[in-house]
Amino acid sequence: MIIDKxxxxxxxxxxxxxxxxxxxxxxxxxxxxxxxxxxxxxxxFNTEIIQATLDVVACYKVQIAYYEALGVQGMRCYQRxxxxxxxxxxxxxxxxxxxxxxxxxxxxxxAHFTGDFEADFITVNPYMxxxxxxPYIPYIQNNNKGIFALLxxxxxxxxxxxxxxxxxxxxxCDTVGRQIAQMGESLIGSCGYSALGGVVGCTFADEAKEMxxxxxxTFFLIPGYGAQxxxxxxxxxxxxxxxxxxxxASRSILLAYKKIENGESNFAECARNxxxxxxxxxxxxxx
Amino acid sequence: MIIDKxxxxxxxxxxxxxxxxxxxxxxxxxxxxxxxxxxxxxxxFNTEIIQATLDVVACYKVQIAYYEALGVQGMRCYQRxxxxxxxxxxxxxxxxxxxxxxxxxxxxxxAHFTGDFEADFITVNPYMxxxxxxPYIPYIQNNNKGIFALLxxxxxxxxxxxxxxxxxxxxxCDTVGRQIAQMGESLIGSCGYSALGGVVGCTFADEAKEMxxxxxxTFFLIPGYGAQxxxxxxxxxxxxxxxxxxxxASRSILLAYKKIENGESNFAECARNxxxxxxxxxxxxxx
Numbered sequence: 312m313i314i315d316k317x318x319x320x321x322x323x324x325x326x327x328x329x330x331x332x333x334x335x336x337x338x339x340x341x342x343x344x345x346x347x348x349x350x351x352x353x354x355x356f357n358t359e360i361i362q363a364t365l366d367v368v369a370c371y372k373v374q375i376a377y378y379e380a381l382g383v384q385g386m387r388c389y390q391r392x393x394x395x396x397x398x399x400x401x402x403x404x405x406x407x408x409x410x411x412x413x414x415x416x417x418x419x420x421x422a423h424f425t426g427d428f429e430a431d432f433i434t435v436n437p438y439m440x441x442x443x444x445x446p447y448i449p450y451i452q453n454n455n456k457g458i459f460a461l462l463x464x465x466x467x468x469x470x471x472x473x474x475x476x477x478x479x480x481x482x483x484c485d486t487v488g489r490q491i492a493q494m495g496e497s498l499i500g501s502c503g504y505s506a507l508g509g510v511v512g513c514t515f516a517d518e519a520k521e522m523x524x525x526x527x528x529t530f531f532l533i534p535g536y537g538a539q540x541x542x543x544x545x546x547x548x549x550x551x552x553x554x555x556x557x558x559x560a561s562r563s564i565l566l567a568y569k570k571i572e573n574g575e576s577n578f579a580e581c582a583r584n585x586x587x588x589x590x591x592x593x594x595x596x597x598x
Numbered sequence: 599m600i601i602d603k604x605x606x607x608x609x610x611x612x613x614x615x616x617x618x619x620x621x622x623x624x625x626x627x628x629x630x631x632x633x634x635x636x637x638x639x640x641x642x643f644n645t646e647i648i649q650a651t652l653d654v655v656a657c658y659k660v661q662i663a664y665y666e667a668l669g670v671q672g673m674r675c676y677q678r679x680x681x682x683x684x685x686x687x688x689x690x691x692x693x694x695x696x697x698x699x700x701x702x703x704x705x706x707x708x709a710h711f712t713g714d715f716e717a718d719f720i721t722v723n724p725y726m727x728x729x730x731x732x733p734y735i736p737y738i739q740n741n742n743k744g745i746f747a748l749l750x751x752x753x754x755x756x757x758x759x760x761x762x763x764x765x766x767x768x769x770x771c772d773t774v775g776r777q778i779a780q781m782g783e784s785l786i787g788s789c790g791y792s793a794l795g796g797v798v799g800c801t802f803a804d805e806a807k808e809m810x811x812x813x814x815x816t817f818f819l820i821p822g823y824g825a826q827x828x829x830x831x832x833x834x835x836x837x838x839x840x841x842x843x844x845x846x847a848s849r850s851i852l853l854a855y856k857k858i859e860n861g862e863s864n865f866a867e868c869a870r871n872x873x874x875x876x877x878x879x880x881x882x883x884x885x
Binding site: 332334374376377379380381382383385386387390408409410411412413414415416418419421422423426427428436437438439440441442443461464466467468469470471472473475476477478480483486487490 | 619621661663664666667668669670672673674677695696697698699700701702703705706708709710713714715723724725726727728729730748751753754755756757758759760762763764765767770773774777
């Protein structure tokens with residue numbers, strides 16, 4: 312199962328998930344000059360980042376919004392990036408946060424678990440209910456796929472809905488977490504985690520600890536490390552025996568070169584060094 | 599403002615919103631044979647449906663999932679369909695249900711309010727909080743755009759989160775509705791409705807009536823008519839003085855030809871007839 316592969320990747324290479332939220336503005340000028348168009352330039356940037364980090368990170372998360380923003384050529388670049396990742400055996404999380412029902416959800420499943428935009432995991436938004444998630448289950452069972460449902464995200468606005476208290480005395484995100492865990496019970500791999508995971512930010516450390524305890528079989532995709540304020544010790548609280556989660560970092564890795572003198576010319580190496588620094592930062596916190 | 603234009607369209611042409619959720623399987627065989635590839639065939643189908651319904655419907659809703667499912671060529675078809683709609687002066691709602699924060703949300707705004715995939719309205723998913731919506735506001739103000747936030751959808755699963763009771767004694771979807779209405783106060787057009795609208799299904803008629811009362815300035819995008827069980831009388835309860843909402847129908851219009859003998863050869867006329875039937879069905883219920 313893909314969740315076992317992800318678990319193993321974490322055990323072997325640490326918790327870093329490189330976020331390929333690649334804005335054209337992030338690219339070194341030389342790379343912009345070397346490529347005839349935006350699509351090729353971003354793809355070239357992505358491939359260099361991937362090559363430089365493959366052996367030190369657990370997986371990659373590609374944020375589709377950055378590619379959609381470039382229209383059809385952006386979607387081609389998205390397709391090529393996913394293809395390149397799969398070709399190199401990397402685990403790909405498509406951060407698409409889709410959420411729809413019935414035949415529309417089946418179309419999203421087809422879109423992101425097969426064909427041009429095939430990924431290993433996708434993120435999904437559960438607001439409309441569990442019938443937004445059930446259409447993905449056959450792909451988890453038959454095509455070795457997985458999903459991460461939004462539970463408690465790392466943004467300030469998560470208080471507006473996710474943290475509303477229900478009349479049962481639990482927060483909406485806890486209700487969703489419980490439902491997701493139940494739904495994922497039949498999808499648990501040999502690693503002890505389900506292929507139906509959850510997105511849980513590390514910017515509210517006490518809560519994350521509580522969610523880890525309440526959801527022992529739910530693998531976490533963890534945003535919020537670094538610029539958003541989450542620390543390695545906060546990550547440690549989201550894990551169990553040092554596993555059960557991957558930690559996303561995008562700009563800190565993609566733009567690491569900007570903090571290094573003459574970093575432009577070896578931006579990929581700068582990304583690698585930052586990925587290693589982050590990996591060790593987290594590993595040190597869980598020991 | 600775009601919301602005033604939509605209001606006027608409803609006043610002039612009724613409440614029908616044609617859902618271009620075009621599955622290749624829906625196409626008549628002749629159309630499949632006439633076109634060299636899936637992209638061209640679906641685009642040809644869409645253009646004929648649009649041409650045949652332009653003067654009898656309020657707007658069009660394009661469900662992006664159906665196009666994403668076809669990969670890059672699907673996204674080209676999506677781009678061409680939106681371009682065609684804009685070229686013919688139609689109001690386009692992109693049913694994308696995106697929901698993300700900060701720079702990612704800005705990228706979604708750029709993706710769907712400018713460039714290849716430009717639409718007039720988009721649907722958004724508010725689960726992560728109001729900061730998933732604020733990045734769209736400048737486009738509403740400066741680019742004459744609008745959004746529909748998911749409130750109470752028409753599916754059975756809407757009970758799982760949308761209808762959870764909060765400790766304040768209201769449902770999650772009512773809390774969201776209130777927040778959206780407040781946020782939309784500064785975006786109200788001369789028609790009395792805000793460019794920040796809501797998705798409210800008509801399959802729970804009593805609730806829809808209540809939401810109409812509680813949200814007097816919120817324009818509704820209404821799913822659930824027809825196959826899902828919503829009736830014209832239920833639609834009437836979602837409206838105020840016969841306006842304030844558009845009603846989506848997809849398969850009943852796109853596949854109307856299948857209910858007519860030899861309908862294949864004039865599928866667009868069949869779609870037109872069904873759109874007119876639906877338009878009159880609703881108009882009769884509100885008189």
